[in-house]
Amino acid sequence: MAALVAGLLVAGVVAARTNPAVLGSSLFALLRSLELAVLAVVTALPPAVLLGVWLANFAGDGWLPRAARRAFDAASTVPGVAAGLAGWLLLSDGVGDRDGTFAMTLVLASLALPQLATAAERALRSVPRELVEASFAAGASHTATLTGVSFRWASRPFAAAAAVAFGRSLAECAPLLCLAPHPGSAEPLTVALWRAPDGPGAAVTAAVLAALAVAVTAPSRRARPEVRP
Amino acid sequence: MTPLDAADRRTAAALHALAVLILGGVAVAAAAVLRRGLVGWSEGVPTGFAAAAGETLRAAGLATLLGGLPGVLVAVHLGELSDGAWRRRAIGVLQSAAALPGVVFGWTALQVLPALGRPAVGPLALGAVLGIMIVPAVALRALVALRAAPDGLREASAALGASPWHTAWRVVVPACRRDLGAAVGVGFARAAGETVAVQLLAARLGGPRTLGARILDGLPRAPADSPWNHSLFAMLIVLLIFTTGVALLTSPSRSSRASAPSPSAR
Numbered sequence: 001m002a003a004l005v006a007g008l009l010v011a012g013v014v015a016a017r018t019n020p021a022v023l024g025s026s027l028f029a030l031l032r033s034l035e036l037a038v039l040a041v042v043t044a045l046p047p048a049v050l051l052g053v054w055l056a057n058f059a060g061d062g063w064l065p066r067a068a069r070r071a072f073d074a075a076s077t078v079p080g081v082a083a084g085l086a087g088w089l090l091l092s093d094g095v096g097d098r099d100g101t102f103a104m105t106l107v108l109a110s111l112a113l114p115q116l117a118t119a120a121e122r123a124l125r126s127v128p129r130e131l132v133e134a135s136f137a138a139g140a141s142h143t144a145t146l147t148g149v150s151f152r153w154a155s156r157p158f159a160a161a162a163a164v165a166f167g168r169s170l171a172e173c174a175p176l177l178c179l180a181p182h183p184g185s186a187e188p189l190t191v192a193l194w195r196a197p198d199g200p201g202a203a204v205t206a207a208v209l210a211a212l213a214v215a216v217t218a219p220s221r222r223a224r225p226e227v228r229p
Numbered sequence: 230m231t232p233l234d235a236a237d238r239r240t241a242a243a244l245h246a247l248a249v250l251i252l253g254g255v256a257v258a259a260a261a262v263l264r265r266g267l268v269g270w271s272e273g274v275p276t277g278f279a280a281a282a283g284e285t286l287r288a289a290g291l292a293t294l295l296g297g298l299p300g301v302l303v304a305v306h307l308g309e310l311s312d313g314a315w316r317r318r319a320i321g322v323l324q325s326a327a328a329l330p331g332v333v334f335g336w337t338a339l340q341v342l343p344a345l346g347r348p349a350v351g352p353l354a355l356g357a358v359l360g361i362m363i364v365p366a367v368a369l370r371a372l373v374a375l376r377a378a379p380d381g382l383r384e385a386s387a388a389l390g391a392s393p394w395h396t397a398w399r400v401v402v403p404a405c406r407r408d409l410g411a412a413v414g415v416g417f418a419r420a421a422g423e424t425v426a427v428q429l430l431a432a433r434l435g436g437p438r439t440l441g442a443r444i445l446d447g448l449p450r451a452p453a454d455s456p457w458n459h460s461l462f463a464m465l466i467v468l469l470i471f472t473t474g475v476a477l478l479t480s481p482s483r484s485s486r487a488s489a490p491s492p493s494a495r
Contacts, residue, residue, distance in 0.1 A: 001364070004326065050244055054247070054248050059244075076476075077477075079422030079423070079469075081422070081441045081444055081465070081468075082422075082468065082469055085262065085462065086259075089265060090261060142233055142234075142237040143240050171329070173331065173332045173424075173425045177445060178448055190330050194335075197433065206337070210325075213328035214325045217327075
């Protein structure tokens with residue numbers, strides 16, 4: 001796996017040195033990918049945090065939270081093409097959405113939401129009980145404890161999960177292909193690589209995607225030091 | 230436990246309403262997809278469905294054979310038998326590899342397979358590509374499963390004089406077998422649901438065309454609301470059964486974690 005990632009990076013550097021002109025198109029694709037991923041995560045973040053708070057602190061163990069947890073677990077295995085097809089069915093006639101940004105953002109956000117909500121719940125459940133009880137003993141309400149204590153404790157693991165969700169949004173291709181209006185419009189990296197795998201810039205595009213994969217997983221390595229069980 | 234005050238109750242009610250709204254929205258979207266898929270099935274078996282379903286199962290099965298077991302072995306090695314900087318670096322590599330897009334795996338296979346003297350892609354080659362793709366996902370999921378095993382098991386085994394190797398294979402792995410099975414199930418689901426890499430290999434090297442690849446191929450060409458378009462949704466329902474259905478069947482319920490008392494839950 002390390003050789004695969006390293007090989008992709010080296011091939012990209014060699015291709016960029018051989019033909020520097022390809023860097024421009026890769027840069028445009030990178031900006032489009034970043035635009036869509038940022039929009040998707042920003043869209044998904046508020047509802048995901050609120051769902052995580054609900055699941056961790058207020059939902060209890062009724063049928064609705066159980067169904068929500070099961071649905072979020074299941075959503076992590078839903079293929080991207082399924083989300084893309086659902087987006088095509090429900091959003092492809094979006095008024096004024098000529099380049100597909102609105103539909104793509106919503107589909108990517110819907111893919112990130114379950115992952116972020118689950119991460120938020122886990123992060124909030126990881127807050128030490130002593131901290132919470134000390135806050136209650138000091139007279140704080142549940143809401144004040146949540147905002148003043150739990151959020152601060154949970155922010156780091158949740159930020160790592162958000163980075164991973166950002167990475168997943170950058171890596172998605174099938175849903176974007178289902179929603180991409182036509183070749184030639186602003187394309188993210190994955191779609192550009194799919195459309196022209198034999199093109200001169202393909203190696204650079206693949207290398208940029210590999211570099212992004214390494215970059216987005218770095219926060220999770222820092223946030224969750226692997227402690228031997 | 231501190232009871233909820235009036236503001237807390239308002240917060241809880243608002244969050245509950247939001248959850249109902251979001252889950253309701255997801256249910257409506259799923260129902261719309263399901264409805265169109267059922268329309269597709271009511272119009273007859275989609276053209277090429279049996280071949281595509283067979284290719285999907287064969288590719289995912291081969292990938293699980295070739296990638297599932299190595300993934301679990303890597304997890305056992307990293308989780309139980311290694312330590313220190315090597316372990317941290319190896320997990321970092323797995324995380325980065327798991328974040329690689331499927332299209333990158335497909336593109337790499339396009340470059341590598343012809344160079345290896347395989348100008349055409351058969352089921353075994355496709356299974357191998359997908360198998361390599363799912364190793365990181367299976368390994369990371371299996372690592373989480375192993376980490377959840379109680380420390381008391383390891384300590385008791387060590388107190389009886391067992392080596393780390395024996396403890397891992399005779400105690401920890403059997404205790405986690407359901408969760409490890411779920412990790413392999415996720416690998417199967419990921420392989421069955423992979424679309425772009427498979428479509429690239431099918432289009433460029435004549436590889437097998439799975440359900441996902443057929444859907445991706447057909448969507449831009451099938452006129453909206455045509456029987457062809459409906460058949461794509463019909464195939465999607467089967468693809469969801471192969472992916473999410475299998476993953477749900479193999480996954481242990483999260484109810485044990487969910488029912489654990491949360492810090493401020495009532």
